[in-house]
Structures are given as structure tokens and as C-alpha cells.
Amino acid sequence: MIKARITVTLKTGVLxxxxxxxxGALGTLGFGGVAAVRQGKVFDVVLEGDDRAxxxxxxxxxxxxxxxxxxxxNYTVDIA
Amino acid sequence: MIKARITVTLKTGVLxxxxxxxxGALGTLGFGGVAAVRQGKVFDVVLEGDDRAxxxxxxxxxxxxxxxxxxxxNYTVDIA
Incomplete structure (x- = not known):
């Protein structure tokens, strides 16, 4: 079994x-000093076998x- | 400036x-050997100041x- 985490984030400049x-919601809740927030996705994938390459x-x-x-x-792949 | 990455994933056992x-879609595309996929969210947060604690x-x-x-x-917080 190979466990991998794929992280997908928006490229710089994409709204x-x-x-x-x-x-905005963090500001409304009283969290000050938040300069920026960007959201992305993460996928935890389990593959059968042991062929890392x-x-x-x-x-x-x-x-x-x-x-x-x-x-x-952009995406990054981290194999555990 | 402090840059942090927050990763939010479903707890084990949550559908x-x-x-x-x-x-299923990966199978349809011909990717064999996929044992499991779980999706989560990632937030890249930039905070003003330098107070790490x-x-x-x-x-x-x-x-x-x-x-x-x-x-x-579950969530994890990684401060860069």
C-alpha cells in the first residue's frame, strides 16, 4: 500500500x-491581523502495491x- | 508576516x-489499483506580525x- 497526499492550490494571481x-468571516468573528486567506483542496489517495516510482x-x-x-x-504530490 | 497552512480532513469513519x-471517476479513466480516496480542504493563511506562539x-x-x-x-496547523 502506498499512501499519498495531493495538495491542489490556486496559482498566484488567480482570484x-x-x-x-x-x-471577511474571520474579521467578523474578531480575528484581527489576517492579511490573506486562500483555499485549496487536499486528496488522500491510497494505492495498491509498493511501486513508488x-x-x-x-x-x-x-x-x-x-x-x-x-x-x-498547482499541485504537489507527497508520498508517505 | 507569518504564513501558515491549515489542513482539514474528515475523521476516520466519517463517510x-x-x-x-x-x-469511481479515477477507475472510469483507467487508473487501476486505487484503494481509497478521501478529500479534504487546505487553507493558506497569512497573518500580520511575527508572534509565532x-x-x-x-x-x-x-x-x-x-x-x-x-x-x-480533524485539522492540522503548520506554520512556515
Whole structure:
């Protein structure tokens, strides 16, 4: 079994209205000093087998084809 | 400036229909050997100031009050 964590975040410069809304909500709740909030997604994927090199390639392909929109998002893959 | 990454994931045992849907979609796309997928959220927060201890407490409070539903979700805070 291979456990991996994929983190997908918006590229710099891409507007993040959800992050802005959270920033506003934190201010409303009394949390001062929040300069910026940006929201992303995380995927915890468990793969069968023990082929780490193959897993790395497969996880990158999954990101490119389904998990991330590479026009506006970056992704990182961390294999545990 | 303090940069922190908050990761919010579902607790073990909590159903994750979104993760299940992704698992199914990966299978449909031809990715074999996917044992499990669970989806979570990530928040990149930038705080003003340089008080790391204060920031840690403030970020935990943000999670408890807004960013995570601690009944069904766990969170981790990593300060860069």
C-alpha cells in the first residue's frame, strides 16, 4: 500500500472569492491581523502495491487528468 | 508576516461521498489499483506580525470557530 497526499492550490494571481469570503468571516468573528486567506483542496489517495516510482507517475497523471485544473491550479504530490 | 497552512480532513469513519465519487471517476479513466480516496480542504493563511506562539493559538481558534467542523473533521496547523 502506498499512501499519498495531493495538495491542489490556486496559482498566484488567480482570484479566490472563497478565500476572500473566509477572510471577511474571520474579521467578523474578531480575528484581527489576517492579511490573506486562500483555499485549496487536499486528496488522500491510497494505492495498491509498493511501486513508488510507478505511483508517482500515476498520481501526477491523476492530477493532470482529473484532480487539478492545471490552467489555474498547482499541485504537489507527497508520498508517505 | 507569518504564513501558515491549515489542513482539514474528515475523521476516520466519517463517510466521504465526494472521495468515493473521485475514486469511481479515477477507475472510469483507467487508473487501476486505487484503494481509497478521501478529500479534504487546505487553507493558506497569512497573518500580520511575527508572534509565532500567538499565531498558533489564533489559528487553532480559527479552526475551532470557523474553518473546521470538529465533530467530524480533524485539522492540522503548520506554520512556515
Amino acid at each position: 479566490d472569492p472563497q478565500g476572500k469570503a473566509i477572510e 510507478g505511483a508517482e507517475a500515476q498520481l501526477a497523471a491523476m492530477c493532470d487528468r482529473l484532480l487539478a485544473n492545471t490552467v489555474i491550479e | 466521504d461521498p465526494q472521495g468515493k465519487a473521485i475514486e 500567538g499565531a498558533e493559538a489564533q489559528l487553532a481558534a480559527m479552526c475551532d470557530r470557523l474553518l473546521a467542523n470538529t465533530v467530524i473533521e
